[in-house]
Amino acid sequence: MKAHVAGLVFSYGTFKLKIDELVFPGSRVTAIVGPNGAGKSTLLKCLAGILPPERGGAFVDGRDLARLGGRERARLVGYVPQEPTYMFNYAVLDFVLTGRAAFIPRFSSPAALDVEAAREALQFVGLADLERRPFFELSSGERRLVLIARTLAQRPSILLLDEPTTFLDPRHETEVMALIRRLAVERAATVIVTLHALDMAMKFADSMVFMKAGAVVAAGPPDDILDEALLRSVYDVDIGIVDVAGRRVLVR
């Protein structure tokens, strides 16, 4: 499913997010990059329905997300937060089950069908063996995967991930990115992910969005838009691009 943003305005204090037009192609991975404070997470939260836009909004297949009810939106759009701090140390399966909230009436508990969906999601991220383990006992990388599994149990068409690789070592970073790629390829999900690691974005994303100071500077496939001048203008630092065996590599 295609998602797009039109005439979106959101302001918080002196910060203002303003995006006239931005399209996220269906069944593709789009990476949103840019310096700290560029508005990447804010944009993602507007898409997720956490922050209400002042004007304009986000649309999926022409439907305005802000006009959908909570349950309806949750079945369409899933959001994977940056590693949050939780109070209660739920078992992994119980945690993933919370992804089924949009399918379960208020005064009910998960049924066998929901448990099946949660197990299937854990299977997909490769953590089926850990379903009884308490969440706090997991490594940082495993927690990211469990957070993704919960959103998978929600079965959304659009997946939003807020910096899913921050603080991960290179191996886990690559694993999470490869999983994100599989979501678009195997599940036909429209994946929108904020990232700091430009090399990961270049390797795994179909499309990149460069943001700075609440606005979009450039958007499109990495090969089309990425050059030294763009990096210089977005990050205010010199980053070289060199060719190594047919691949473009960033050099600082």
Place this chain on the structure above:
Amino acid sequence: MSGSRNRTRTTAITVVAIVLPLLLFVLSLNLGTYRIPPKDVLPILTRAVFSGGGGESSPAADVLIRIRLPRLLLALFAGAALAVSGASLQALFRNPLVFEFSLGISYGAAFGAALSLVFLGAKVPAQAAAFVFAVVAVLAVLFVAGRAASQVVTILLSGVIVSALFQALLSLVEFFANPYALQALIFWLMGSLGQATWTDLAISLPLIGVGIAALIGLRWRLNVLSLGEDEARTLGVDVRREKVLVIVLAALTTAAATAVTGVISWIGLIVPHLVRMAVGPDNRKVIPLSAAFGASLLLLADDIARSAFAFEIPIGILTSVVGIPFFIVLLKRSGKVWL
């Protein structure tokens, strides 16, 4: 795998949770200064049920029907009410220290009872006044928190402020009270299950029952809400509405209980934690088990309060003096985070 062992453990705890309150209830019927032989209990009860409360009256029937039975029922319901509300509020506010005190309910009820006992006399019963002001306190907390009520810190801060206000008002009433009214008030504040009549219970127990049943119905929803506002919202939960729903239910249940029992502290804090230590944080287990163990604990505490010594110890004091050290021992021995 530890899964099957966990399941056996949970099954065992569930069996205990069902049997324990029933067993304690039956045993407590025989307990008290007026001894009623166990074999007489059932005939008296069946005769009372079939004659609709009237019928022939013997001292034993009088004690059992008019004094002991309402007291035991109140202990079960009030204990369950305090524990279930505590567990629900802790999950909702993602804060293990929250219980009915945090929403101003206890001091609101105390102030209401004080007004009635000191100034209004028999016109407005203490129970009714306590209930009204417990609800007023919760509404005041929600009002003070205002639009930011969805934020945990704001609502807890409002709770502290409103509690402080009602505490000050309570002191003011105490200051003006005559010695006799003051004595009655202090006795009420220490908590007692012995004052309850069938008339009080006819109002209080249904309210408590409905509140507990609804909170048990919401038990899995509390898992989702306990992840925090933003996440619950992205998972499809109408956070604002469900938050108010849980607060209203918890307030209703505790206010209905506190109005008849007086201030009984710590049940709402200790029981949910004991349950979490035993079965983990999943509210699908924590909420119903809190009801069962809260009921059992308060019944047991009341048995001790009324029969351990020649005189009756106020139950509010007993739950604090016995409950807190017990809790500290468990805290030290568990040696890890159980939330």
